[in-house]
Amino acid sequence: MPLAREHELHRRRSGRNIGVGLLLVAFILLVFGLTIAKVERGGTIEAFDHTYRPGLAVRHEELQQGEER
Amino acid sequence: MSDIRANASDVAAGAAEPGFGDFVALLKPRVMSLVVFTALVGMLAAPVALHPIEALAAILFIALGAGASGALNMWWDADIDAVMRRTATRPIPAGRIAPGEALGLGMALSGIAVVMLGLATNWAAAGLLAFTIFFYAVIYTMWLKRWTPQNIVIGGAAGAFPPVIGWMAATGGLAIEPLLMFLVIFMWTPPHFWALALFVKNDYDRAEVPMLTVTHGRRATRAHILVYSAALAPVAVGAAFTGIGGPLYLALAVVLNLLLLRGAWRIWRRDETAAAADGWRVEKRFFRFTLSYLFLHFGAILAEAALRPLAVWPVALWS
Structure with a gap:
């Protein structure tokens, strides 16, 4: 005996469910592709990593140089 | 379980079951094709080139935004669609899709289209897409369409935004x-x-x-x-x-x-x-x-x- 009983409703809605499923898969692929495209293009990726972010570090050095002068 | 029972009783009562095609029809695919073409031209004519994946995503989400505004238009105009021969077979007046479903789909797709366009390209383009959906669904459909014979002129503005959105998606400006x-x-x-x-x-x-x-x-x-x-x-x-x-x-x-x-x-x-x-x-x-x-x-x-x-x-x- 199968674990899930096949209801008539499942057959009737199969076209709709397959359509939604394919759309979701396409959406996932698109978001994955976008992620790869944005990472590939590079630029500085900054996040908190228990140290100064590169942008902040440069600014800090500039301030220090200014004070020394 | 209760959902299945409720739906099963609907079928027994003879309620029509909307197919995937009915939801596609709600997005006005013919209008979407024009939107895709003009937005693509706006994007490719811009002096800045997008990554092909970003460009594809931008076009898809602009088209999705247009489809969402089409669903909102059909939700609001269901009463007049029902009395006109050309539109009487649309999913809502034909009874295949409930008005609430069209409203829900239109609102959800609007949100997805705007947020995803913003993430894929920039927020200026996403903002203009949001304004275009608002303009078509609220200013044109709800307010001016039934009020002034210049409705065609105003509706034309909504259809004229896609190349601007395409350009902004590429350049981030006007x-x-x-x-x-x-x-x-x-x-x-x-x-x-x-x-x-x-x-x-x-x-x-x-x-x-x-x-x-x-x-x-x-x-x-x-x-x-x-x-x-x-x-x-x-x-x-x-x-x-x-x-x-x-x-x-x-x-x-x-x-x-x-x-x-x-x-x-x-x-x-x-x-x-x-x-x-x-x-x-x-x-x-x-x-x-x-x-x-x-x-x-x-x-x-x-x-x-x-x-x-x-x-x-x-x-x-x-x-």
């Missing part, structure tokens, strides 16, 4: 070129639809939607076609002298706009007796011509964008 593309579609829409209104017997009056042919008469509609065509021609030709133009576009625009003005002049000169005698031949020909007119103008912009890297035209002659 310029004279996307505004000219906006104006070409904006001023093209009224003569195109009023020419159709002259020879198609629709039942907008039964739905109490004010159409220029009914509220101001057919003579005034003919005059409006001429005035809008006269205003459109210099804008369409003028675009040739901006960054999106070039000799190819200029040559095509001059020919197309002379033909446009000749057609509009002929429509203006005719009276109803003459039009009825030859089965509205001039009006039908003008309507078909306006379809090619828009497609060829945007096709020429696309061709100029493709030719630009090849440096076919001398820079000093055309920059």
Whole structure:
């Protein structure tokens, strides 16, 4: 005996469910592709990593140089 | 479980089950195809190139936003769609989709389209997409469509935004070129639809939607076609002298706009007796011509964008 009983409703809605499923898969692929495209293009990726972010570090050095002068 | 039981009882009562195609129809796929084309031209004509995946995503989400506004339009207009022959078979008046489902789908897709366009490209383009959906669904559909015979003019603005969104998705800003593309579609829409209104017997009056042919008469509609065509021609030709133009576009625009003005002049000169005698031949020909007119103008912009890297035209002659 199968674990899930096949209801008539499942057959009737199969076209709709397959359509939604394919759309979701396409959406996932698109978001994955976008992620790869944005990472590939590079630029500085900054996040908190228990140290100064590169942008902040440069600014800090500039301030220090200014004070020394 | 209760959901299955409830749905099973609906079926027993003879309720129609919406298919995937009904939800697609709710997004007005024919309108979406025009949106895809004009947005793509706006994006490719821009001086900044997007990554192909970003460009694909941007076009898809602009189209999705257009579809969402179509669903919201069908939700609000279900009552008038039901009394017009052309629209009576749409999913809501035909009883295949509940109005609430259309509203939910329209709102959800609007949110997804705007957020995803913002993440894929930039928030200026996403903001303009959000405004376009608001403009079409609220300003046009809910407010002005049933109030003024200039509804075609206002509705035309909603259809004119996609190339601007495409341009903004690529550049993140505005310029004279996307505004000219906006104006070409904006001023093209009224003569195109009023020419159709002259020879198609629709039942907008039964739905109490004010159409220029009914509220101001057919003579005034003919005059409006001429005035809008006269205003459109210099804008369409003028675009040739901006960054999106070039000799190819200029040559095509001059020919197309002379033909446009000749057609509009002929429509203006005719009276109803003459039009009825030859089965509205001039009006039908003008309507078909306006379809090619828009497609060829945007096709020429696309061709100029493709030719630009090849440096076919001398820079000093055309920059």
